[in-house]
Amino acid sequence: MTNPSIAIIYYSGSGHTKVLADAVNEAAREGGATTALLHVNELTEESWEFIDDADALIFGAPTYMGTAPSAFHAFAEKTAGRWAVQAWHNKLGAGFTNAACKAGDKHSTLDYFSTFAAQHGMNWINLGLLPGWKSLKGTENDLNRFGFFNGAAAQTFSDVGIDGVHPADIATAAHLGRRVAEMAAVFSAGRVAVERNLAPAGA
Ligand SMILES: Cc1cc2nc3c(=O)[nH]c(=O)nc-3n(C[C@H](O)[C@H](O)[C@H](O)COP(=O)(O)O)c2cc1C
Numbered sequence: 001m002t003n004p005s006i007a008i009i010y011y012s013g014s015g016h017t018k019v020l021a022d023a024v025n026e027a028a029r030e031g032g033a034t035t036a037l038l039h040v041n042e043l044t045e046e047s048w049e050f051i052d053d054a055d056a057l058i059f060g061a062p063t064y065m066g067t068a069p070s071a072f073h074a075f076a077e078k079t080a081g082r083w084a085v086q087a088w089h090n091k092l093g094a095g096f097t098n099a100a101c102k103a104g105d106k107h108s109t110l111d112y113f114s115t116f117a118a119q120h121g122m123n124w125i126n127l128g129l130l131p132g133w134k135s136l137k138g139t140e141n142d143l144n145r146f147g148f149f150n151g152a153a154a155q156t157f158s159d160v161g162i163d164g165v166h167p168a169d170i171a172t173a174a175h176l177g178r179r180v181a182e183m184a185a186v187f188s189a190g191r192v193a194v195e196r197n198l199a200p201a202g203a
Pocket residue numbers: 011012013014015016017018062063064065066067098099100101102103104105156157158
């Protein structure tokens with residue numbers, strides 16, 4: 001059985017979300033996946049081939065004006081031809097976002113990513129973590145410190161550099177990468193097992 005392949009397709013304006021994308025990518029690799037980290041503005045024919053062949057796509061972008069940035073929407077619109085023939089049907093999908101405010105309408109961006117995946121007939125993998133920082137025992141260093149379920153959500157102050165991305169958010173992003181790698185392996189193995197069961201006896 002081959003390793004599952006995962007494309008991390010992201011946008012980052014000033015580099016904050018790239019730090020999270022790197023964490024997702026590294027964790028997915030450590031989880032046994034073959035990965036490609038792809039900026040939406042730098043997609044080549046090879047990138048598109050990797051995306052089309054991948055078992056899972058992880059979408060990442062900061063939240064701009066309550067949704068993903070226009071560059072990500074431009075990427076999404078370029079996939080309309082694939083949508084028309086459901087070329088990504090049954091791939092796995094997941095997402096992460098980052099914003100300056102604690103809430104910052106990050107929810108809309110994650111919802112948008114999952115809707116985009118649903119339009120393509122993909123299966124959405126959620127974050128799979130209980131919320132952190134929700135009682136007096138919790139701290140801002142908890143995993144999933146903003147209590148999202150649909151994906152990984154981070155907060156980075158607008159006046160800091162890439163060193164200012166919070167370690168708990170980096171760890172939460174890494175969790176998502178590991179989880180998608182694990183789910184992609186389960187899904188690929190399951191597909192092989194189902195196909196074997198469906199094969200005519202003696203085949
Ligand atoms: C045009 C624009 C719109 C933004 N809109 C939001 C927003 O709706 N909510 C929010 O909390 N932060 C917003 N921000 C802040 C960014 O989400 C934040 O600075 C983020 O860390 C940038 O990530 P990046 O360095 O990967 O581009 C906005 C920033 C820009 C440039």
